[in-house]
Amino acid sequence: MRRAAIYLRVSTDGQTTENQRLELVAVAERSGWEVVEVYEDAGISGAKGRDKRPAFDRLTKDATRRKFDVVMAWSVDRLGRSLQDLVAFLSEVHVLGVDLFLHQQGIDTTTPAGKAMFQMLGVFAEFERSMIQERVKAGLARARSQGKILGRPGVAQPTRQAVLEAKAEGLSIRKIAERVGLSVGAVHGIVSAP
Known part of the structure; x- marks a missing residue:
């Protein structure tokens, strides 16, 4: 039953x-x-x-x-x-x-x-999910064609410089992140960039 x-x-x-x-x-x-x-x-x-x-x-x-x-x-x-x-x-x-x-x-x-x-x-x-995805892609392409910068804003040059100076002082990535107010991931990205 x-x-x-x-x-x-x-x-x-x-x-x-x-x-x-x-x-x-x-x-x-x-x-x-x-x-x-x-x-x-x-x-x-x-x-x-x-x-x-x-x-x-x-x-x-x-x-x-x-x-x-x-x-x-x-x-x-x-x-x-x-x-x-x-x-x-x-x-x-x-x-x-x-x-x-x-x-x-x-x-x-x-x-x-x-x-x-x-x-x-x-x-x-x-079908509805596909239509939504296509509309989102079209909107992003339009924004790019109008010169809009998508994604997170980049880290300002003075902050990047402060990160590199703190790294040269021998501070850990976590300490640098606390000092400059960025995430650990963002600091790691800056110090490991070529």
Whole structure:
């Protein structure tokens, strides 16, 4: 028998999760699944991250602990409204081998058709990541073509000179870093430069 976890969420205190609960429990019974835990975030927006939704956070941690085999939710927007957070959650449960049942969308990854739909979601997520990378690269290229210097600012010449003088005095890299106010790595880069 599959172990199911139900996730319920409403955005405002004036709303109730009872309709979601009744329908999902009925689906679990029809499917022969045992509901082992109900996670409920009442009065919390789906746009909030995992750290602001305590029940969703517990659900994710319990998925890692393999406390259930399938996550049930009324709708994809109950899990989250941020595409980035949602895709991360879907990828995480997929890697763990936890199935997903979304009532309103008719997605059930315990079936071959549901698994195919889930894989299509992954394809779209990968496409979105590629598009973001291309936009970032294009933005960097535009900035360079306009003469902007990218990356961290370099160390000013007087500071570089102070580092080299301190090294000539025989101070350790750590002591030099403390004296001139740079990181140990930055000092090491200056003293080891040709």
